[in-house]
Structures are given as C-alpha cells and as structure tokens.
Amino acid sequence: MRRVRAFFGGIHPNDNKQNTNSTPIKVLPAPAVVVVPLQQHAGREAKPLVAKGDDVLKGQLIAEAEGRISARVHSPVSGKVVAVEPRPSASGRPLTCVVIENDGEERWVEKEGHPDPVQLDAQTILQRIHGAGIVGMGGAGFPTAVKLAPPKEATIDYLLLNGCECEPYLTTDHRLMVEHAEEIVLGAKLMAKACGARKIIIGVEDNKPDAIAALREKAGAIEVAVLRTRYPQGGEKQLIQALTGREVPSGGLPFQAGCVVQNVGTAWAVAKALRDGEPLISRVVTVTGSAVAEPQNFLVPIGTPFKDLIEAAGGFAKTPGKVVAGGPMTGGAQFSLDVPVTKTIGGILAFAEGESTTPDSQPCIKCARCVDVCPANLLPLKLEAYGMNEQFDNAREYGALDCIECGCCTYICPSKRPLLHYIRFAKAEIIAREKRSS
Numbered sequence: 001m002r003r004v005r006a007f008f009g010g011i012h013p014n015d016n017k018q019n020t021n022s023t024p025i026k027v028l029p030a031p032a033v034v035v036v037p038l039q040q041h042a043g044r045e046a047k048p049l050v051a052k053g054d055d056v057l058k059g060q061l062i063a064e065a066e067g068r069i070s071a072r073v074h075s076p077v078s079g080k081v082v083a084v085e086p087r088p089s090a091s092g093r094p095l096t097c098v099v100i101e102n103d104g105e106e107r108w109v110e111k112e113g114h115p116d117p118v119q120l121d122a123q124t125i126l127q128r129i130h131g132a133g134i135v136g137m138g139g140a141g142f143p144t145a146v147k148l149a150p151p152k153e154a155t156i157d158y159l160l161l162n163g164c165e166c167e168p169y170l171t172t173d174h175r176l177m178v179e180h181a182e183e184i185v186l187g188a189k190l191m192a193k194a195c196g197a198r199k200i201i202i203g204v205e206d207n208k209p210d211a212i213a214a215l216r217e218k219a220g221a222i223e224v225a226v227l228r229t230r231y232p233q234g235g236e237k238q239l240i241q242a243l244t245g246r247e248v249p250s251g252g253l254p255f256q257a258g259c260v261v262q263n264v265g266t267a268w269a270v271a272k273a274l275r276d277g278e279p280l281i282s283r284v285v286t287v288t289g290s291a292v293a294e295p296q297n298f299l300v301p302i303g304t305p306f307k308d309l310i311e312a313a314g315g316f317a318k319t320p321g322k323v324v325a326g327g328p329m330t331g332g333a334q335f336s337l338d339v340p341v342t343k344t345i346g347g348i349l350a351f352a353e354g355e356s357t358t359p360d361s362q363p364c365i366k367c368a369r370c371v372d373v374c375p376a377n378l379l380p381l382k383l384e385a386y387g388m389n390e391q392f393d394n395a396r397e398y399g400a401l402d403c404i405e406c407g408c409c410t411y412i413c414p415s416k417r418p419l420l421h422y423i424r425f426a427k428a429e430i431i432a433r434e435k436r437s438s
C-alpha cells in the first residue's frame with residue numbers, strides 16, 4: 001500500500017461519522033414543489049429562461065450562465081413554474097428562485113449521452129460539463145468547466161480527486177465512493193482529458209478503507225493514495241501538498257502548481273452528464289446530528305426543502321438547538337427548515353439543545369496553539385486582533401487572504417476566542433476595499 005501522507009498543521013476532531021458511513025444512499029422522491037435558486041455556484045447568478053405559468057420538463061435548462069464565472073441551472077422535475085421570485089436560502093440571504101410545482105410524471109427532456117464518453121474530444125467534454133451546469137460539489141461551487149480550463153500557458157500535470165471528506169459528520173462522498181466507484185473513475189478520466197492532465201491521483205483518508213478498496217477495484221492505472229485522517233486534508237492546497245509535494249504560491253491558484261483539484265462528487269456528476277446525458281439536478285446529502293432520529297444519506301432533487309429531509313430521517317428525536325447546512329467546521333447555522341438543498345450542500349446537521357451553546361471567550365494567553373494548527377502557516381491570533389481593531393492593512397500584510405477559513409484555530413483555542421469570525425470580517429473588508437479601488 002502506498003505510504004500514508006499528510007500536510008502541515010491541522011487538527012483531529014472526533015469525526016462522528018459512525019451513524020451514517022455504513023448507511024447506503026437512499027433515493028428520496030421529489031417533493032410536490034421544488035424551489036431552485038439561480039445562484040448555487042461561485043460567480044454571477046444565472047439568468048432565468050422561464051416565467052410563471054411555463055411548463056417544464058425534467059432536466060430542462062431553466063437559467064443560463066451569465067458571464068465567464070457562472071453556471072447553468074436545470075429543472076429537477078417536470079411540472080409548472082408557479083413563481084420566479086426571491087426566497088430564503090441556506091446562505092442567509094434571499095436568492096432569486098424558480099419555484100416549480102411537480103406534476104409527478106417524470107417527463108424528461110431529450111438526453112444527449114454517450115456510451116463511451118472518453119472517446120469525445122477535450123473541447124466537447126468541456127462544453128458538455130458546462131452544459132450540464134456542473135459545479136464543485138465539495139462546497140465551494142466553482143463552475144467545473146472554468147476550473148478545467150486554466151490559462152493556455154499553464155501546464156497541468158495532475159488531476160487530483162478529493163475523496164477526503166475531512167469534515168466531521170459528513171459521509172456523502174464516502175458512500176458515493178463505495179457505491180459509485182466506477183462512475184467516479186470515469187468522471188476523473190473525462191476531467192483529466194478536458195484539462196490535459198497527465199496523471200490522476202485520487203486522495204482518500206485512511207478512515208474509509210471500504211471506499212479505498214472500491215476505488216482500487218475500478219481504478220486501473222489511476223493511483224488511489226491513502227492519506228492520514230486529519231482536518232482539513234481536503235483543502236485544495238493541503239491536498240496538493242500531500243499528494244504531489246508541491247506548494248501553491250501565496251495568493252495563487254492550483255494551476256500554478258500544475259494541478260487541478262476536483263471533488264469525487266463532481267466526478268460522479270460529470271460521468272452522469274456525459275454518459276447518461278443528465279444535468280446536475282440532484283445530489284447526496286447526509287442528514288445527521290444528535291437531534292436527528294434516524295441519520296441517513298439521501299439522494300435528493302435540488303430544490304427539496306430541508307424539512308423534507310429531516311422528516312425522511314425520522315424527524316427530530318430531541319429538540320434541536322442548532323441546524324447547520326454543510327459540515328460543523330465550515331457550515332452555516334440555519335434559521336428556517338424551508339430553505340432548499342442546492343448543488344453545494346452535502347449535509348444537514350441538527351444538534352440537540354445543550355450541545356450547541358456559544359462559549360464565553362477569554363483573553364488570549366499567547367499559547368500559540370492556533371499557530372501550530374494553522375494549515376496556511378498564518379498567525380491567527382494576530383489576524384484576529386487586526387480584524388477586531390479594523391487594522392485591515394496589517395491583516396492583509398499578515399496574509400489574511402491566504403486563510404482558507406478551515407476553523408482549526410477557533411477549534412483549538414483554549415480561550416475560546418472567535419478567531420475565524422474576525423478573520424472572515426477582515427478578509428471581506430480587504431476584498432471589498434480592493435474592489436472599490438480597482
């Protein structure tokens with residue numbers, strides 16, 4: 001077996017995956033009404049192509065990408081558009097959504113698949129990935145076709161597939177690797193062809209031996225590398241460091257280290273789009289946490305409300321104190337269960353009251369634990385102070401923009417300081433100022 005590798009810094013929290021990592025993915029039927037946001041990706045909101053009263057087919061294009069960094073949106077059901085209007089979203093701000101009443105007939109748009117899509121040329125693969133509205137499904141939501149087309153002068157040596165799923169509680173990628181290894185390997189080959197990568201490596205943490213075995217059975221010449229379980233192993237820069245020994249320069253992007261990094265869930269979506277002709281209209285979501293009666297992994301249409309998933313997981317066994325969209329380290333707390341699942345939401349976590357309190361923070365004792373765990377080699381205690389005191393030039397100079405917002409510093413701090421909160425604040429201010437002055 002290939003040697004187990006890791007990266008600088010990081011933490012090892014209890015992964016709490018035991019409730020769902022052996023639970024097969026269950027397909028949930030589409031709800032009576034789906035609410036489909038037009039911004040489920042990094043970049044500009046897609047432009048709606050339908051209006052109230054229109055009939056739509058399952059898989060039909062309902063919003064076109066706007067500008068270079070954007071992604072198409074398709075209907076997850078057949079039925080009638082009943083509204084195109086702002087609705088609450090898991091991000092905390094209202095987003096324009098296409099609301100569709102499901103007719104339950106599953107009438108599909110004509111599908112353009114290919115029995116052996118690896119035979120397609122690179123340009124056609126890229127066009128079909130763009131056409132299917134595929135975005136990074138690990139959470140960042142960057143449009144996949146854009147990421148696979150770095151500047152012409154860049155040479156891509158590696159396509160790296162992220163199968164780490166290093167956030168505690170989440171098991172969607174784990175179950176996809178166990179149950180859909182063949183499609184993931186196909187998606188990896190297609191993406192490598194699209195970006196011209198010479199070598200593919202799939203990185204999986206060593207707490208998923210069944211996923212490693214399933215991938216190796218289908219991988220052929222593709223390397224499946226075992227990585228030490230450590231958060232945030234799945235961060236792009238951390239994965240590149242662990243798998244290739246290369247470093248992305250400060251403020252730089254993976255292509256500058258000759259790499260393109262994609263998530264295993266994205267690879268699965270790419271295979272389904274090119275082989276079966278299905279756009280990205282559904283995803284796997286882990287529903288778990290101490291307040292959930294029967295934690296499970298569900299394959300659900302995009303636009304399904306959170307409350308339907310909670311109900312399908314047996315409802316709340318205890319009164320929830322906090323519901324989080326995504327993982328516990330980087331996800332966001334929710335104020336409503338009416339918000340819909342999007343292309344980037346891999347988990348809904350509900351924690352019982354008493355497990356979700358905010359501790360009182362104490363003065364910094366200069367122990368440097370936050371420095372030891374920072375995978376970006378930063379000084380989180382300094383960045384926090386600069387953010388708190390609105391000294392944004394100092395925060396920039398000390399590398400605030402290199403912070404990957406992993407939350408390791410906040411997790412480890414014995415004084416319970418809200419380090420990431422102030423670092424995010426500083427980053428947002430720096431970016432806003434730079435936009436204003438450009």
Ligand code: SF4
Nearest residue numbers: 374403404406407409
């Ligand atoms: S400063 Fe940023 S990158 Fe470093 S540990 Fe904190 S959140 Fe992670």
Ligand code: SF4
Nearest residue numbers: 364365367368370413
């Ligand atoms: S871990 Fe907390 S207490 Fe220790 S140096 Fe960092 S901010 Fe200060």
